[in-house]
Amino acid sequence: MNLREILVKLKEENTPILLNDGEKDWEAQGLLETLSGQVLKRDAYIQPGLYIAEIDNGGYLGRVLYKLKQKN
Numbered sequence: 001m002n003l004r005e006i007l008v009k010l011k012e013e014n015t016p017i018l019l020n021d022g023e024k025d026w027e028a029q030g031l032l033e034t035l036s037g038q039v040l041k042r043d044a045y046i047q048p049g050l051y052i053a054e055i056d057n058g059g060y061l062g063r064v065l066y067k068l069k070q071k072n
Contacts, residue, residue, distance in 0.1 A: 003065070004040035006052055007032050019052065019066035026066070 010017065010028040018025040032040070042065075043055040049068060056062040 001044060001046075002040065003035070003042045003044040003052070003054075004032070006044055006046050007040070016071040018069045018071055020069055021066055025069065031066075 007028040011032065015028070018027060019031060020026070044052055044065065045055055045061060046052045051064045051068060052066045053064045054062040
């Protein structure tokens with residue numbers, strides 16, 4: 001699964017979360033509109049309720065891209 005697929009799924013399911021990149025809170029739609037195509041193609045994994053992390057070339061979890069936060 002890539003980052004675009006994860007964000008589209010969150011958007012379509014109307015999941016009430018924000019994605020924090022360490023500087024700013026985002027909604028899935030905002031990231032889909034602002035991230036480059038190359039970034040959106042990154043292999044990624046979502047741990048529901050916790051984070052979205054990239055998957056490295058070896059198939060292991062890499063750095064956390066976004067921490068998930070409940071919307072108030």
